[in-house]
Amino acid sequence: MGDQIQFIVEKLNQEPFRKNYNLISFDSLESLQLLQLLSDVLGEIDPKHAVDIREELPEQTAKRMLNLLGILKYKPPGTAPDLSAFRQGLVTGSKAVIHPVLHWLLQRTHELKKRAYLARFLVKLEVPAEFLQDDTVADFNKQYEELMEAFKNLHKEHEQLKISGLSTAEIRRDISAMEEEKDQLAKRVERLKKRVETVQNHQRMLEIARQLRLEKEREESLAQQKQEQKSQLFHAEQRLQRAQVQLKEMQHVVADSKPESLMKKLEEEINFNSYLVTEKIPREMESKKTSVYFLQKVVAEPAMTQADITALESEINEVNAEMNQLVEKRMMKYEPTDSKFSMYRQQASIISRKKEAKAEELQAAKEEMSNLERQVEQKNSQAHELEGSEVLTEDEFKQYVTKLRSKNTFYKKKRLEIAEITAEYGILQRTEELLRQRLEATQQQLQAIEEKKGISGYSYTQEELERVSAVKSEMDEVKGQTLDNMSEMVKKLNAMVAEKKASLAPVIKELRQLRQNCQELTQERDEKKIQYDSCAAGLETNRSALEQEVKGLLEECAQEESNYRYINCMKRTLEVQLQRAKEEMKAYVSPDPQERRKAVREQYTRIILEQENLGKKLREKQKVVRESHGPNMKQMKMWQDFEQLMECKRECFLKQQNQAAIGQVIQEGGKDRLVL
Numbered sequence: 173m174g175d176q177i178q179f180i181v182e183k184l185n186q187e188p189f190r191k192n193y194n195l196i197s198f199d200s201l202e203s204l205q206l207l208q209l210l211s212d213v214l215g216e217i218d219p220k221h222a223v224d225i226r227e228e229l230p231e232q233t234a235k236r237m238l239n240l241l242g243i244l245k246y247k248p249p250g251t252a253p254d255l256s257a258f259r260q261g262l263v264t265g266s267k268a269v270i271h272p273v274l275h276w277l278l279q280r281t282h283e284l285k286k287r288a289y290l291a292r293f294l295v296k297l298e299v300p301a302e303f304l305q306d307d308t309v310a311d312f313n314k315q316y317e318e319l320m321e322a323f324k325n326l327h328k329e330h331e332q333l334k335i336s337g338l339s340t341a342e343i344r345r346d347i348s349a350m351e352e353e354k355d356q357l358a359k360r361v362e363r364l365k366k367r368v369e370t371v372q373n374h375q376r377m378l379e380i381a382r383q384l385r386l387e388k389e390r391e392e393s394l395a396q397q398k399q400e401q402k403s404q405l406f407h408a409e410q411r412l413q414r415a416q417v418q419l420k421e422m423q424h425v426v427a428d429s430k431p432e433s434l435m436k437k438l439e440e441e442i443n444f445n446s447y448l449v450t451e452k453i454p455r456e457m458e459s460k461k462t463s464v465y466f467l468q469k470v471v472a473e474p475a476m477t478q479a480d481i482t483a484l485e486s487e488i489n490e491v492n493a494e495m496n497q498l499v500e501k502r503m504m505k506y507e508p509t510d511s512k513f514s515m516y517r518q519q520a521s522i523i524s525r526k527k528e529a530k531a532e533e534l535q536a537a538k539e540e541m542s543n544l545e546r547q548v549e550q551k552n553s554q555a556h557e558l559e560g561s562e563v564l565t566e567d568e569f570k571q572y573v574t575k576l577r578s579k580n581t582f583y584k585k586k587r588l589e590i591a592e593i594t595a596e597y598g599i600l601q602r603t604e605e606l607l608r609q610r611l612e613a614t615q616q617q618l619q620a621i622e623e624k625k626g627i628s629g630y631s632y633t634q635e636e637l638e639r640v641s642a643v644k645s646e647m648d649e650v651k652g653q654t655l656d657n658m659s660e661m662v663k664k665l666n667a668m669v670a671e672k673k674a675s676l677a678p679v680i681k682e683l684r685q686l687r688q689n690c691q692e693l694t695q696e697r698d699e700k701k702i703q704y705d706s707c708a709a710g711l712e713t714n715r716s717a718l719e720q721e722v723k724g725l726l727e728e729c730a731q732e733e734s735n736y737r738y739i740n741c742m743k744r745t746l747e748v749q750l751q752r753a754k755e756e757m758k759a760y761v762s763p764d765p766q767e768r769r770k771a772v773r774e775q776y777t778r779i780i781l782e783q784e785n786l787g788k789k790l791r792e793k794q795k796v797v798r799e800s801h802g803p804n805m806k807q808m809k810m811w812q813d814f815e816q817l818m819e820c821k822r823e824c825f826l827k828q829q830n831q832a833a834i835g836q837v838i839q840e841g842g843k844d845r846l847v848l
Contacts, residue, residue, distance in 0.1 A: 181279040184209075188216060203265025207233065210270050213277050214240055218288040218819045234263045244284050245292040246276060247483070280477065290431050302672050308683075414549050444534065452531055519600060525595060 181198050184191040207223050214237060215222025221240055223821070225233045226623050238259065246259040261269030277284060297316070368374045680806070759771040 176271060180271065180274050180278060182212070183630065189213075197226075206270045208266045210237065213274060217244070217281065217284045218292075230263055234259065237262060240288070244297065245285055245480070246273065259519070259552065283477065290327070294320060296320070302668060306676075326520060410549065417549065444531070447527075447531060452528065466754075523593065523596060523600070530593075630668075 177198065179194060181193050181195060183189070184193055184198075191209075203227070211221060211223065211225050218240060228236075248255055258267075258269055262273075265663060299309065300311050304313060368378070371377070441487070756772055759767050760773060
């Protein structure tokens, strides 16, 4: 609780509140001051709530705050009795109620501002159904819903633009750059027109150029059509090759197979396809529909905060715990017969899952086989285009053999699995037959007992009578409730219709008068708009002419100003150069040696002498290096030879040591043999 209050105080002391509270002063606030503080925070989130609570009743204040907190999706802690206590505490300004609300609001101010702004436009105004029977009200309501949807779309686009990083400044810069390019292109076109007008027969040349451009475009379109027709021809040839391959395969299958095997294969395909159509695909479609429904439901809901997600996760955990408890209770109440049936159910579910898995594997294998066939056809077509023959290399043949071996082992493994499944299926069929026989025997015993007692068919008749009586009682109750509800509903509807007719009669009269006034005002507005458009067009033409004139004068002024600045800069440069020349002349003519040394000529002369002395020293050093180059190279060659000689000696020494070690090993081996 202390951390919560400290967080509230820190947030209230920052922008935009600036309350300058400390923990003691904040804790000593009265209930009215706390309510005013809460109203200020809500006013920062939604400006409509920035009011002085002394000017409104406590009930109005509580109602206003509760409405906004409901829009912001604030969830008070506790159950229904706690909710009533929460409302009461909000009216009285209780600290235990207001402090958590302030903490929740100040934690997510920016997000709540956005939510309050959207709620201003997206909280739908509920119109009673009896008012919607009026055509005008229904049209307005439909228009209102359409505008709401348009606002949703515009807000989404706005958020996407924010995320994309595009700014108005960049867009304006791009627009200005494009306008400049447009002006440059227009000027260039004008210059080219003026240059062309001086040429003889320029109209005829322009017409010929236009025809040339059209012919080039036509040539490009024809080349594109030619390319498309080539691609279509290539695809048609591929389809023809595939059809021919399929025809050969079918002929080969028909020639090598018997009608019984073909029928068996067709039956297997029909069974597999019927399983896909009746069981697998409907389940997948149902699961996809449910997932799409939940996704649409999630998208339709507003954005959830982290607190909402944690609350939902806690609810999910609670529900899962309850489900586990119920499952445990149910398992504890099972009887032995139920456990046997559960075992059979488990086996049946395991078999169904295996069946689904095998069906998916078979479908994946078929898809893989079709992909491989397409790849083979493509490779064959490429080989035919290149006029080559299909020949496997040694490595490819080895890979093919290894693949065949792996597929053979995989086939044997799957064959064993199918045999196991078939055996398990036979066991389940036998179990089902035994259970049916036991049921038939029980029924026969019951019928024999009934015949013995002289009441044959009693059990069946009793069951039918109970079922019919239960259905009849349920139908009678439903009919009675339906008739009562319908009579009450008819009475209420008649009373409401009469009341609404009486209340709407004066409103309809006023609406007719207002429609006539609206038509007159619309005509007057159209006339005024025509006058305004004509006046605005004249003013716009005058404004454009003045803008062009002002633009030309501004360009001329800018050109003259640039010329003035250039001349002024040249003048300053020449003055500086002239001043430097005067100072140099004065220093050079001056009898004082210190002043002469400051002259540029003396400085350059001194630098030239220093460079000449440095050049002499470098030439002498070069001469010494040239004289000592020969002996130094000879000495370096002698050291290299000496190094090679020492390296050769080291290698000879190592070889000698190795030979001595080998001889010693051989001698020791001979001695061992002699001993043996």
